[in-house]
Amino acid sequence: MLVFLIHVRDPQFYALPAKTRAKNGRIRVMGFPPIGVMSLSAVLKQAGHDCVMFDQANPETPNDVILEQIKRRKPALVGMSFLSTTSYPYAKILARQIRAADAQVKLAFGGVFASLNAGLVKLQCPEVDFVCRGDGEQLLLDLLKNMDDPSGVGGVTWARDGRVVNNPNRPVERHLDQWAFPDRESLELDFVESMPLDVPAVLSMERFTTMQTSRGCPWPCVFCDIPIFNEGKWRARSADHVVAELKHLEANGY
Incomplete structure (x- = not known):
C-alpha cells in the first residue's frame, strides 16, 4: 500500500532566519528533522509498503502541494503526526482539506497530543478515521491490514455507528532494537537547521540529524506528558544497536 506521512508543525513556532537560503539555494528553517515519521517510514518500507x-x-511543501500529491x-x-496543542488546529485544517479533496482516502492522527486526547480529537475532527495512541510502528502495520474493521487493533480510537470507540491500549513495546533505523534518505532535509543553540560542534556540520536512543522516563513530573505517554517506563535501545546507527550515519555523511 501507498502511505503518506505528514509531520504537521505550528508555522508560528518555526520562524525563518534572516537569511532564508543556504549556499545550495535551498530554504533553511530552524527545527529538527521529524524522526517520528522517519521511523514509521522505515518500518513501512521494511514491511513492503x-x-x-x-x-x-x-516552506516548499505547503498544504496545496500536499493536496495535489494526494489527488x-x-x-x-x-x-498526520503532531506534537503539541499549538499544532493541533493546523492538523484539523489539513485533515478537512484532504477530506474535501478525496472522500475515500483513510486519515489517521498520531503523536503525543493526539494520543493523550484521542476521544476529544475524534469528536472534534470527524473527518479523521483513526486516532493512533502510543508507539506507532506495529500499530500502523496492524492498521493497514484492518482499515475496514479496526476493532481488533490495539491503541486505535475510531467511530462505529456514530459513537467513538477506544480500543484497548497496546502493551508498551520494550524491544526497540527490532525496528529499522529512521528513513532519513527519503525526506529532503537540507532546509532544516538545528535550533539556535550554543553548540558549535553541531552548528558547524554540513548535515544535521538527531537520534533516539531511548523512549520514556521514570520520573513523575506533573508538567510533563512523557510519563503518561509511556506508562512511567523508560525503554532503551541496546548499546550495540545505537553504535550501529552511529556508524550508519557516519557512512552516510553525518
Whole structure:
C-alpha cells in the first residue's frame, strides 16, 4: 500500500532566519528533522509498503502541494503526526482539506497530543478515521491490514455507528532494537537547521540529524506528558544497536 506521512508543525513556532537560503539555494528553517515519521517510514518500507513523507517546516511543501500529491497519487492512508496543542488546529485544517479533496482516502492522527486526547480529537475532527495512541510502528502495520474493521487493533480510537470507540491500549513495546533505523534518505532535509543553540560542534556540520536512543522516563513530573505517554517506563535501545546507527550515519555523511 501507498502511505503518506505528514509531520504537521505550528508555522508560528518555526520562524525563518534572516537569511532564508543556504549556499545550495535551498530554504533553511530552524527545527529538527521529524524522526517520528522517519521511523514509521522505515518500518513501512521494511514491511513492503510504499511511503512518502512531508515535513511542514519546509516552506516548499505547503498544504496545496500536499493536496495535489494526494489527488495525483491516491494513497491508501494519510497519517498526520503532531506534537503539541499549538499544532493541533493546523492538523484539523489539513485533515478537512484532504477530506474535501478525496472522500475515500483513510486519515489517521498520531503523536503525543493526539494520543493523550484521542476521544476529544475524534469528536472534534470527524473527518479523521483513526486516532493512533502510543508507539506507532506495529500499530500502523496492524492498521493497514484492518482499515475496514479496526476493532481488533490495539491503541486505535475510531467511530462505529456514530459513537467513538477506544480500543484497548497496546502493551508498551520494550524491544526497540527490532525496528529499522529512521528513513532519513527519503525526506529532503537540507532546509532544516538545528535550533539556535550554543553548540558549535553541531552548528558547524554540513548535515544535521538527531537520534533516539531511548523512549520514556521514570520520573513523575506533573508538567510533563512523557510519563503518561509511556506508562512511567523508560525503554532503551541496546548499546550495540545505537553504535550501529552511529556508524550508519557516519557512512552516510553525518
